Amino acid sequence: MRLYKNFSISKNHKKSIILIGNFDGIHLGHQKLFKLANTYKKKFNLNIGVLTFEPMPKMFFNKDIKNFRISNINQKNIILKSLGVDFVITKNFDKKFSKVKSDSFIKNILSKKLEAKYIFVSNNFRFGNKREGNVNRLIENEKTHGYKIVKPQPLILSQKVISSTYVRALLEKGDLKKTNKLLGRNWSIEGIVQKGRQLGKKIGFPTCNIDIKDYVIAMPGVYAVKVKRKNSNKPLKAIANLGYRPTFNQKKILLEVHIFNFSGNLYNKYLSIEFIKFIRKEKKFKNVNQLKKQIQSDLKIAKKS
Numbered sequence: 678m679r680l681y682k683n684f685s686i687s688k689n690h691k692k693s694i695i696l697i698g699n700f701d702g703i704h705l706g707h708q709k710l711f712k713l714a715n716t717y718k719k720k721f722n723l724n725i726g727v728l729t730f731e732p733m734p735k736m737f738f739n740k741d742i743k744n745f746r747i748s749n750i751n752q753k754n755i756i757l758k759s760l761g762v763d764f765v766i767t768k769n770f771d772k773k774f775s776k777v778k779s780d781s782f783i784k785n786i787l788s789k790k791l792e793a794k795y796i797f798v799s800n801n802f803r804f805g806n807k808r809e810g811n812v813n814r815l816i817e818n819e820k821t822h823g824y825k826i827v828k829p830q831p832l833i834l835s836q837k838v839i840s841s842t843y844v845r846a847l848l849e850k851g852d853l854k855k856t857n858k859l860l861g862r863n864w865s866i867e868g869i870v871q872k873g874r875q876l877g878k879k880i881g882f883p884t885c886n887i888d889i890k891d892y893v894i895a896m897p898g899v900y901a902v903k904v905k906r907k908n909s910n911k912p913l914k915a916i917a918n919l920g921y922r923p924t925f926n927q928k929k930i931l932l933e934v935h936i937f938n939f940s941g942n943l944y945n946k947y948l949s950i951e952f953i954k955f956i957r958k959e960k961k962f963k964n965v966n967q968l969k970k971q972i973q974s975d976l977k978i979a980k981k982s
Contacts, residue, residue, distance in 0.1 A: 678757065678758040678764060679763070680767065681766045684786055684791060685790070686791065691791060692792045693763070693764075693791070694795040695728055696714060696796075696798075697797070698798070698802070701746060703760070704839055704861070705834075705839055706832035708760065710797060713827070718761065726791070727762050727764075727765045728768065729767055730767070731768070733745065733770070734770050737771075737775065744894045745893055749892070750767065775806065779809050780814075783810070784818075784822065788822035794825070795824065795826075796824050797827045797829065798826065798827075799828070839859055844859055844860065851955050851958070853900070853954065854954075857952070863953060865951040865952065867947065868888055868947070869945060870943045870944050870945060870946050871944075884935045885934045885948065887933075887950065889931070895952070896955065897920035898918070899916065899917070899959070901915075901978065901982035902916065902917040902951055902952055903915065903953060905951065906948060907948075914936075915935060915979070916956075916976060918932075918933045918959065919933075920959035954982040
């Protein structure tokens with residue numbers, strides 16, 4: 678799979694199937710879309726390309742939104758590759774690009790630069806300066822620019838439209854089981870292990886501290902997790918605390934992971950933390966001994982998960 682940062686794509690990637698969107702989390706609804714795109718790929722012998730934006734437009738326009746992502750770019754690209762995507766254009770979404778008129782986006786980008794043959798978009802897709810463009814505008818221009826719009830039906834499960842917004846809401850309320858079901862895999866956070874205040878080590882539970890960057894903040898609490906290291910396929914069972922550590926009067930959200938039966942230095946290492954089971958909400962303890970007692974109880978649950 679080839680990665681591009683602009684619209685100057687190679688000749689063999691022009692005249693392709695283009696899917697436009699954030700595809701945050703690449704949930705079952707997105708996966709249904711890619712399955713359909715693959716039928717077009719086989720039928721018409723075309724490549725599949727994804728056009729996505731960085732930062733996500735919602736985060737660009739709302740600077741107050743700090744924690745929003747279900748998955749980072751690296752995770753997204755790995756999943757896209759597994760779904761049969763041939764190339765990804767990750768366009769830098771900046772002030773200049775946000776001012777591009779919808780007609781110019783159609784004429785100069787989709788038609789001239791990409792020469793798109795089939796364009797897959799959701800029904801509520803908006804584009805162009807001040808979100809002036811919509812799906813109808815794209816359809817009106819089909820004949821002029823020689824592409825065809827495909828508007829797949831959203832995936833509905835239990836009378837709910839499966840969307841990234843819905844998945845974020847499930848994570849925020851601690852419904853990890855449903856989240857993982859709708860993602861078709863375990864939700865995970867990737868990050869570099871940082872040196873912390875070593876509070877865990879002092880109470881007998883050394884942890885890897887990971888800054889969650891701009892990931893969505895799932896329900897603060899204790900989770901059974903699996904840890905994967907770069908270049909190693911063997912997952913390590915662990916327990917994690919995602920939260921603000923109220924017992925120690927901390928204010929910043931942090932992911933702390935205690936790996937079972939592990940000794941070794943993981944500082945500055947890149948880890949992937951897979952969330953398996955939500956154990957309990959975060960709470961403030963009167964003293965460290967109470968916390969230690971609770972951790973012992975959490976460990977038993979995590980080890981069985």
